[in-house]
Amino acid sequence: MFIKQISIFVENKPGRLSAVTKLLAENNFDIRALSVADTKDFGILRIIVNKPDEACEALKKAGWTVSITNVIAIGINDDPGGLSAAVECLYAANISVEYMYAFISKSDDKAYVILRVDNNDRAAEALAENNFRILRSSEVYDV
Amino acid sequence: MERYRNKEIECMSREDMKKLQDERLVAQVKHVYANVPYYKKLMDEKGVTPDDIRSTADLYKLPFLSKADLREAYPYGLLAKPLSDCVRIQSTSGTTGKRVVAFYTQHDIDLWEDCCARAITAAGGTKDDVCQVCYGYGLFTGGPGLNGGSHKVGCLTLPMSSGNTERQIQFMIDLQSTILCCTPSYAAYIGETLHEMGYTTDDIKLKAGIFGAEPWTEEMRREIEKSLGIKAYDIYGLTETSGPGVAFECSEQTGMHINEDHFIAEIIDPDTGEVLPEGSKGELVFTSITKEAFPLLRYRTRDICVLTREKCSCGRTLVKMSKPLGRSDDMLIIRGVNVFPSQIETVLIEQGYAPNYQIEVDRVNNSDTLDINVEMSDDKFSDMVKDIQQKERDLAAAIKTMLGISPKVHLVPPKTIARSEGKAVRVIDKRKLQ
CATH class of the missing domain: 3.30.300.30 (ANL, C-terminal domain)
Known part of the structure; x- marks a missing residue:
């Protein structure tokens, strides 16, 4: 049910991000979604790829500091208010969203939202109860 | 007019000073050999006996002490007097693993404070002055040393310790401090704060500052002098030898006079330990010839500097050391x-x-x-x-x-x-x- 997200620690310097994307491209990993959090000193690149375990190994082998985090992906209607309802549902269940990012699916009109929350199980429960569609990992990895 | 705390000593002829040092060194070596087993062992290993030390010319025969010895001998291994004769300890920055504890008899405290009094006097201090001491008080030698020196001179002493800068400035204004003692970086900060608070040098009565415990530049000296409207004097010392006051600056501001009646200074090659001729750049080594409780012989300071006996316009004949130009180990001095x-x-x-x-x-x-x-x-x-x-x-x-x-x-x-x-x-x- 949960999606494996790879996080990579990158220096906030020119060329660091491209070094990661180049490595992934050379090894034929497909990036499904990504987001970057950055500070003055460092950035955290978060990516969803088609083969997370292999990609993680390849990055580690190349000397990158990486971690895998389970995140939730939901499909919502690509309309005004679609995202708001999902966030409200989590808020009502007293779950805090650490960060999130979204991408548009190619197969349907849905927007896919990646949610990093403080409690995956409770978040999944709350979302399911409110009839949000939680994506299976295969749906995300093989978009 | 140059002021001296002890003109006889500070302007003593080289010949007389050497005689004084010879006598004191011979006696000190005997005292240490008889009372400090740790150092006796080092001397025995080197095959040196107190009888081999007849004058300062024999100093090179004595083994060195380093910070490593002080750590190994911690806490009592280099003590030369019974604890019952000691009245005080002071300690270095208090950082784990590198702590040095120094012991003082009342006599040691008196001599140390007298050295600081010489520094205050050389900076123009008299009993009519108000001396604001903003070095840290406590285990750190800065506060207690200058505080004692200020008492000896007879200044009205403000034992402020460091911190609470606005209060420092309020006292400085209200009580009309004339001499400021602290680290140079704190002096610069006080100057900045003074102006930020909307005051100028017209609001204060400061005339001199005695700044030490960390490296500083001529440029910084000029900045501090300008922002506080004072003349800024350097002072040198280390806990191992007593504290501040081992050497102090005079009106010429071209180096610090070493209190040679208490400390013999040598410059050595830090790699070979060989004594270098006057004017050479090398590691500064001190031998305490008057301290009773914690008399270190040939203590390697790790400070790299130059000694000079060129005639000084202040009239003092005490040898002058340059500001430390660096360290022979990896120690950094950060914010003192x-x-x-x-x-x-x-x-x-x-x-x-x-x-x-x-x-x-x-x-x-x-x-x-x-x-x-x-x-x-x-x-x-x-x-x-x-x-x-x-x-x-x-x-x-x-x-x-x-x-x-x-x-x-x-x-x-x-x-x-x-x-x-x-x-x-x-x-x-x-x-x-x-």
């Missing part, structure tokens, strides 16, 4: 605190980090900054910015506990810290002090 990179390494290991780090020291607006880059490891990494920043803060707090000063910690990706010839460059000191 002694910092060894190994201490930072210890904290990193304790906190579960690999000891891959780089220390960057700089001076911004006359205040030292300490930045430490530490390489991140997989198990410390998190996908959340706030977690990483929390880890940086935790590490900074642990380092502060060890060093006594706050660093800024930056976690960086592995292998991003510059290495030269395979070895990481541990320290980048960007302060331009020379």
